[in-house]
Amino acid sequence: MRRRAKDLLEDIVAEALESLGFNVRVDLRVQGRAGEVEVDVWGEKLVGDTRFAVYASCKNWDNPVDVGTVREELGRILQMTVIPHVRILVAPSFTDSARREAVADGFMVVEVGEKTHDGNIDKIYSRVYYKLDKLFTGVAPRRLQELAEKVRELAERARRIAE
Numbered sequence: 001m002r003r004r005a006k007d008l009l010e011d012i013v014a015e016a017l018e019s020l021g022f023n024v025r026v027d028l029r030v031q032g033r034a035g036e037v038e039v040d041v042w043g044e045k046l047v048g049d050t051r052f053a054v055y056a057s058c059k060n061w062d063n064p065v066d067v068g069t070v071r072e073e074l075g076r077i078l079q080m081t082v083i084p085h086v087r088i089l090v091a092p093s094f095t096d097s098a099r100r101e102a103v104a105d106g107f108m109v110v111e112v113g114e115k116t117h118d119g120n121i122d123k124i125y126s127r128v129y130y131k132l133d134k135l136f137t138g139v140a141p142r143r144l145q146e147l148a149e150k151v152r153e154l155a156e157r158a159r160r161i162a163e
Helices: 008-019 067-079 096-104 118-138 142-162
Strands: 023-032 035-047 050-058 086-091 107-111
Touching: 008 023, 008 035, 008 050, 008 086, 008 118, 035 067, 050 067, 067 086, 067 096, 067 107, 086 118, 096 107, 107 118, 118 142
Parallel strands: 050 086, 086 107
Antiparallel strands: 023 035, 035 050
8 A cells, every 4th residue: 555645544545546447636735716625535537528526535533523524524525616526435433413414415425444554454445445346336337237246256256266
């Protein structure tokens, strides 16, 4: 895992987005409508003639994310001059009200279950990648989803044969 962000969870999210084909920047400062907006992870991918943008905010905290933090993140996004197509909040946990508010505000919520540290990088990466992969393959046409599932099944068979 490349260390490039101020926080390990940001690195993990950036790595997962890159694995899914996005060009990624971390700890980015962009000009907003009323000043600078800080972005933990920004991913872009050219889809046809559209630059598809993903905003991810990472909260590697001991305490659950609360409603106030969700509202702050929504305000941050609404100040941006380019509104991302996908908004993601990643944290060990969320309060129930924060989770409901985040979903209502159009965020994808990724709860990784524990604070990220050097000893659990692989586990946290797997959780983040799995959730993001499900999102992006889930919006693909049914034929591509079926093809992806067949490839996964073949890869699993090959792994079992190799063992």
